Amino acid sequence: MRTPVKILLALVLLGLLGVLALYLLRPGTLPSTGQPAQVNQTTQVINRGEYLARAGDCVACHTAPGGKEFAGGRAMPTPFGNIYVPNITPDDETGIGQYTADEFYRMMHTGIARDGKLLYPAMPFASYTKVTREDSDAIYAYLMSVPPIQQPNRPHELRFPYNRRELLVGWRTLYFQEGEYQPDSKQSAQWNRGAYLVQGLGHCAMCHTQVNALGGSSESKAFEGGMIPNQNWYAPSLTSNREAGLGNWSLQDIKDLLQTGVSQRSTVYGPMAEVTYNSLQYMTDEDIEAMAVYLKSLPPRDAEAPPTSQARLVSPEVMELGRRTYAAQCAMCHGDEGKGHPPAFPPLAGNQSITMSSPVNSIRMVLNGGYAPGTKKNPRPHGMPPFNHILNDEEAAAVVTYIRVAWDNSGTPVSPAQVNELRKLLPE
Known part of the structure; x- marks a missing residue:
């Protein structure tokens, strides 16, 4: 048959x-x-x-x-x-x-x-x-x-x-497992409130968990990150301190990022910016702190060896092209050494969102640009302009590669083909 x-x-x-x-x-x-x-x-x-x-x-x-x-x-x-x-x-x-x-x-x-x-x-x-x-x-x-x-x-x-x-x-x-949230008696009331909001109404795992071919996800891999289907954004792992794992973040930085959209460590863009704009900025300080407490407590699941600088994998020609492009287009806001001017302009050196295994978000930011959400606590956010009309595929790949490996960052190089694939998705 x-x-x-x-x-x-x-x-x-x-x-x-x-x-x-x-x-x-x-x-x-x-x-x-x-x-x-x-x-x-x-x-x-x-x-x-x-x-x-x-x-x-x-x-x-x-x-x-x-x-x-x-x-x-x-x-x-x-x-x-x-x-x-x-x-x-x-x-x-x-x-x-x-x-x-x-x-x-x-x-x-x-x-x-x-x-x-x-x-x-x-x-x-x-x-x-x-x-x-x-x-x-x-x-x-x-x-x-x-x-x-x-x-x-x-x-x-x-x-x-x-x-x-x-x-x-x-x-x-x-x-699907039906059932209302059951508080964990071993945890505090604040932790349980945060877990209830994150697991329930916040439905955070829906984006931050890899979806399989059937449109489902494994509970055992909850919050481990994955591509958001048909949106071409990567939702980083909340359990890996090499991505968006929050174990070594301060509670204040987590609260600021969730509720305000910017913090001393990072800024939200893309789908997460919409979540902050439509939802999280309206939540009380107490609920935001409860969510931060719960998220910070997620057990780390780093299965890979700690990364090291990948600059040696980059040819000198690509590294130099990336450095020149960065100096011409990026250094004014993010600084010669990638330290930025937070919270307005986030740091690139030591920024986990830059060095994640998936370079999709970094490429998209260079091509598309973007704004942090305008929120009650940050009503006039600074934005990043798009460079898709200024940089060709080789230049965009080189500058993304540069920021992922410079300043002891532990990202991997990006190819022009990866840039071109995402460029095709840009609206005409």
Whole structure:
């Protein structure tokens, strides 16, 4: 039997098993209590729900660029096709206006929609399942208080077989564990609050954990870093002190980076800048500190030997081209010795984000430039201009190589081909 036929038969069998599992297991079935739960919708509860929705960064996904808040329609590219984020305003026809508090909690907790459909894991229900019922009810009260927007939801554009929702039963079996966050009695209340926010509403592991070909990730590799699918940014490891591991950071630097977007050690750009802008800047100092305490406590998982300077791997010609390019384009802000002028202009010497095994972020910053987010505590951030129109592939590769290996930095060289691959992704 030919291989394509075998694959097709396997997919059909998997689909049948998925349908059978849905019928027998009825995941997410609500208990019959007679009456739906009543949610307190006082101003205090609504305000708390708004804060929690900010912590969950709901607005970032459920608002299309230039669109109305929470009205959906934003395309989320995935390796399997586009997923269009739904309207979560309280419109009865196109939003969640007919959801009860019970149904909303089930959706958050189990990834099951009001009509019983399994949600795709682009919705981070694998993290939101940790959210308590009280917090879920507060978010529900807030969303029911925002203006209803009548905007029909766009159907997803997923390739077969990924457009078959019944196959999600297999994904859920492999990668989803339902259950609210359970405090660790061995840890402090502050640590547990931080863990609850990071693991639950913050869904930090969704980006900072490598995703496999099925769109799932291993819990044992949580926070170990990985490429963000279809965004071409690398989310660094939070457990390796050679990437973004925070074990040797001060709490103040971690808090500043999360809430303000800049610190004495580094600056956030790309997807993380959006998180800080839409979510973290609005959180209380107490919650930010709790998150910092938890993140700093993540056990290190450095499996490789400590890196050493890789300058010897770079030809003298490339090193000199990189040095000249750096002196002409970069030294004015980052200093001749790469020490920068933090927090406005981050240091490059000794900066772990520069020397990570993946050079993607460094290349993108040279080509695209970028701004730190404008936040309440840093309303007028300094930015970095793009150099894609000034530097060719050889020059860009040389300067990225230079900053990764100069000043005893332990990064590896970058090739012009790597630069060119990312240059192709730039908008015309």
